[in-house]
Amino acid sequence: MKNIYLIYFLLILLSACGSKPTNSVSLTGEIDGLDNDTLYIYGTDKMYNRMDTLIVEKGKFSATLSVDTLVSTWLQFSDGTEYPLYLNKGDKIKIKGSKADLSSLEITGNTPNEELTAFQKDLKGLGKPSDKMLEQKAEAFIENHHSSLVSIYLLEKYFVQKPQPDFASIKKLIDRMTGELKDRPYIDELMDRIQEEEKVAVGKMSPYFHLTNAKGKNINRTDFKDKYLLVHFWASWDQPSRDANADLRRIYKKELKNKDFAILGISLDIDKEVWKDAIKKDTLDWEQTCDFSGWNTETVKQFAIQTLPSNILLSPSGKIDGKNLSTEAIEKKLKEISQKEK
Structure with missing residues (x-):
């Protein structure tokens, strides 16, 4: 009887050792014209508070990263170009692109990366769109993707990063997002900023200084x-x-x-x-x-x-x-x- 229990225990151990870790994401990429280089991945907030290095050889790279939830990161190239990259445990992310156009990559492997890829392709089809048209495209995406991390990226790029942001419009766009997105650190910090901005909006009394x-x-x-x-x-x-x-x-x-x-x-x-x-x-x-x-x-x-x-x-x-x-x-x-x- 003891031998049976021992065999059963060993089978459990072997099964555990043979199972693949679930808190990792595999990443492969090929950037034409990049040759040998070093890329970096770092988080946009405290949910991914580290930096990972990717070694590029003849335009190709691969890595396995530790991730335990869906996170928003930046893929940074040596020339300073940054591109949004979304990672989640179990994902198999593939990145394709050209050194000649690092601002538009094709990324597959999960929904948010594919949504952004589709959005960028849509913009390319517009030729040279005006700032107003870009804002309309971004707003339409946010309205139709209430729970997508890409909506946060587009909100930041086309509405927050302006010389004079329209915080009333930004607030309306945030209101359309799901609670899951509103709980993200960036949105939480943005709402705090909006509250501070509202205190010193045009027409308000100046604080004493x-x-x-x-x-x-x-x-x-x-x-x-x-x-x-x-x-x-x-x-x-x-x-x-x-x-x-x-x-x-x-x-x-x-x-x-x-x-x-x-x-x-x-x-x-x-x-x-x-x-x-x-x-x-x-x-x-x-x-x-x-x-x-x-x-x-x-x-x-x-x-x-x-x-x-x-x-x-x-x-x-x-x-x-x-x-x-x-x-x-x-x-x-x-x-x-x-x-x-x-």
Whole structure:
């Protein structure tokens, strides 16, 4: 009897050893013209919080990755190009493409990869579509794929990553998604951002703020009482910010005698001497402030600033009158202010 139990126990062990792991995904690919290279796979959120390396030899690569649930990742090429890649346990993913067009790959092996492949092929058939057409295509996909991870990617690419995102429209698109997608870390973080953006939307009262200027003096909103105040967020290490400084310098000189308008610079620098040097080099004669906390600057959080340069126009009553205005829009607003005062 003991021998029978022993044989039974050994059979169970052999069966367990022979079974394939279920928490893995096999990945094979062939990119024409890529030759020998190194690719990387990393997650878009904490659900896949590591980076894997793929060695490419003569345009071909393969790997077995550990994955225990459906995750959204990026496939990164050595030239910096990134492409969405969706992985799930048990999948056998195949990637095909050309080095000449890394922005459009053919990926099979599970539903989200195949959905994105079909979407990209559809876009190719449009020739050179306008931004509006691309948004319409992305919106239509999201409406018809409420539970697809591809919907999150398209939401981010065509609606969130814009100079001035329409958060009301973004919110409506999120509302159409299933609870499974809404529970994803990215959507959770995006909803938090939308809530912060809504607090400082055009028409809302500006939050109270105070910072220290280059001379160590405390600066706050009341120092610009009864004036239109353009708050400009910038940093010495950000070239677009420096370019915006040049445009503002021209406006400042033109409006020097305008008692109803002022500019306040808020820098995200962390080195005081570098900041002061940039002020001098860019000839910034208007008020400049910085607390040397970078993106952790309290005023940056208060105004939900996400990119540089950014600007907020405050009315004399303290309401937010405009956000991320172009040079032309600022000049137009100043003309309107001037006409009102006459």
